[in-house]
């Protein structure tokens with residue numbers, strides 16, 4: 001027996017076992033890491049499967065195959081960051097193209113869209129994607145791409161992927177979904193009609209806050225190939241070491257996010273009972289405006305939530321001084337619980353007007369719930385309120 005392929009029926013098995021025990025050289029169970037930047041030609045004019053590390057690497061390909069399978073795509077490209085994955089997609093656009101994006105999208109994505117549009121690479125329109133008449137009007141004016149983030153950052157707004165993808169398709173536009181907040185364990189946008197899925201693998205997929213990475217997955221084989229060759233052209237590629245670490249993190253994706261979302265639900269309900277909390281934004285709460293869509297299109301409510309403190313910035317500063325267990329730091333999706341103040345951190349580059357339209361107030365805090373014991377996290381929050 002030289003090669004044993006695991007015929008995975010379940011995504012849990014793909015995450016845990018893709019590439020395991022397939023080493024033909026020594027039978028290594030843990031997939032080897034290939035750091036080599038270059039590969040010997042078999043002979044004159046005959047390259048092997050790999051020739052140079054920018055165009056392809058076995059370790060990076062093992063991760064992209066796993067991610068493509070998990071999302072149900074035809075192929076994936078693993079990039080050096082989430083932002084480079086977004087940019088790889090934007091690089092496919094032409095100057096006369098229009099991109100429709102959510103007005104409350106990830107801060108870095110907002111900045112990139114604005115910066116590229118300012119250089120005339122395309123036109124961008126920011127709107128509230130939950131407003132279907134606004135979307136229809138924008139689509140009617142012609143669009144090449146609709147960019148979705150659901151649940152959104154930091155307000156956890158949920159939009160209907162299937163409905164938006166259908167409307168986009170009817171208008172001749174492609175749909176891309178940033179699936180970073182849920183991961184394929186909890187949401188598979190390609191199955192809902194999207195054409196592309198984007199990840200910051202920095203977050204849940206790696207899950208251990210020790211890699212910056214990204215990925216883009218396409219439903220269509222030719223589009224996946226186009227992304228792959230564009231990545232080789234511009235050099236937008238993840239390193240083998242990062243790919244190996246991310247594959248290692250991916251092994252435990254399902255149990256991690258399962259446990260993290262259970263704890264997030266407990267925290268969301270607890271926060272709802274606090275008198276100094278004005279609002280809790282968590283799609284798992286029946287009172288959340290996107291709850292029913294989340295029930296329909298997600299396999300869980302995720303481990304991200306935000307809440308608004310009574311008393312604005314002053315109250316936030318006092319809360320943070322006393323808060324325990326949570327670390328005051330950007331990013332999300334790791335095994336440790338983090339808290340951010342979006343207005344001065346993740347969304348600091350937005351103008352006051354843009355923040356107001358998006359609903360990012362001075363009292364808003366965002367939590368990424370980790371794997372600590374729920375009681376410990378509640379006690380940590382409780383000290384913040386004292």
Ligand SMILES: *Cc1c(COP(=O)(O)O)cnc(C)c1O
Pocket residue numbers: 081082083084106108109149153178180181199200201202203212213214
């Ligand atoms: C972090 C993040 C990104 C950007 O990813 P990087 O890995 O930091 O470049 C994009 N979208 C969302 C939703 C994110 O959370």
